[in-house]
Amino acid sequence: MNSMIKLKFLNFQDDEMNSIRILINSAIPDPEVKGGLRWPMGKSYSGDYTIVGVWHNEFKSYKSPSLKLKVRNVDRFIFKTGTGEATIEINLKLRRLVSEIQERKIDTDSIYSGFKDNLKLIWDNFLSWES
Numbered sequence: 750m751n752s753m754i755k756l757k758f759l760n761f762q763d764d765e766m767n768s769i770r771i772l773i774n775s776a777i778p779d780p781e782v783k784g785g786l787r788w789p790m791g792k793s794y795s796g797d798y799t800i801v802g803v804w805h806n807e808f809k810s811y812k813s814p815s816l817k818l819k820v821r822n823v824d825r826f827i828f829k830t831g832t833g834e835a836t837i838e839i840n841l842k843l844r845r846l847v848s849e850i851q852e853r854k855i856d857t858d859s860i861y862s863g864f865k866d867n868l869k870l871i872w873d874n875f876l877s878w879e880s
Contacts, residue, residue: 768796783833784826793828802827811875815845816867818875843867 775792778785784803793800807822819840826833846863849855855863 764796765798768798771795772798772800782826784824801829815843816870817842817844818871820875841871 772788772793772795775788775795776786777788779787785805786803788800803826805824809820811818811820821838821840822835823838824833824835843864846855846860846867849863850860
């Protein structure tokens with residue numbers, strides 16, 4: 750499992766940065782647990798910092814002149830409540846269709862037709878499969 754941990758250090762003191770580094774370095778990638786990371790017993794806190802949750806994201810983006818599709822698989826786990834969720838999030842931008850609507854170059858029937866064509870493209874290439 751490839752894990753990437755991103756953290757932006759702002760105006761932390763050296764001891765704060767060290768505490769955060771200890772937390773990051775003690776994380777163990779584990780695809781069997783919610784969130785994809787776990788910490789050994791007693792290692793989920795350091796200094797004033799405690800791990801409160803873990804998010805694991807997989808992100809794919811597809812782009813064409815007419816549309817932009819982003820698909821994100823998210824696995825979240827909040828330690829305090831012991832709850833988690835796994836979701837698939839889809840963001841679709843119909844670039845050409847929106848542009849034509851904004852420029853008032855398209856009528857209602859063409860909007861429907863363009864939307865239908867884009868959905869067919871998405872279904873045929875991303876959503877449908879044969880068992």
